[in-house]
Amino acid sequence: MPHVIVKMHSGRSEQMKTALAETLTKAVMDTLGSGEESVSVAIEDIQPKDWTEQVYKPDIIAKPRSIYKKPGYDPR
Template identity: 60%
Template sequence: MPHVIVKLWPGKSEEQKKRLAAAITKDVMDILRYGEESVSVAMEEVGPKDWLEKVYKPDIQNKRDSLYQRPGYDESDL
């Protein structure tokens, strides 16, 4: 606890994903005061063709009340 899931398009290197996971872990530790042993970070690659149905609609459009950072577009832009 906590577990952070980052959904992103394929194409980022393993090094980039590791750096992002380390930065997220550090921020969770600093801001929420959890130890590193309590933090987990996962990366889920979702292709552009699947993004609308697998990410945007279920995780963004249908959960707007739980978003703390919203994308700079809405479904009419897709």
């Protein structure tokens, strides 16, 4: 039952979010062998000014073992 959460800067269109969710669903199905009915995708819009406090520090810095693709930036 994979559940993917995407946090990103706000401002993307609903069409872009839908396309991203479809692409991620397909990637999960192809990679993990999951059926479409068991995959869910959530998208959380984050204001750019809030990124460091709401995402970078708690989700990236504080959880290094869960990061499988590290970002190439350091907003601090």
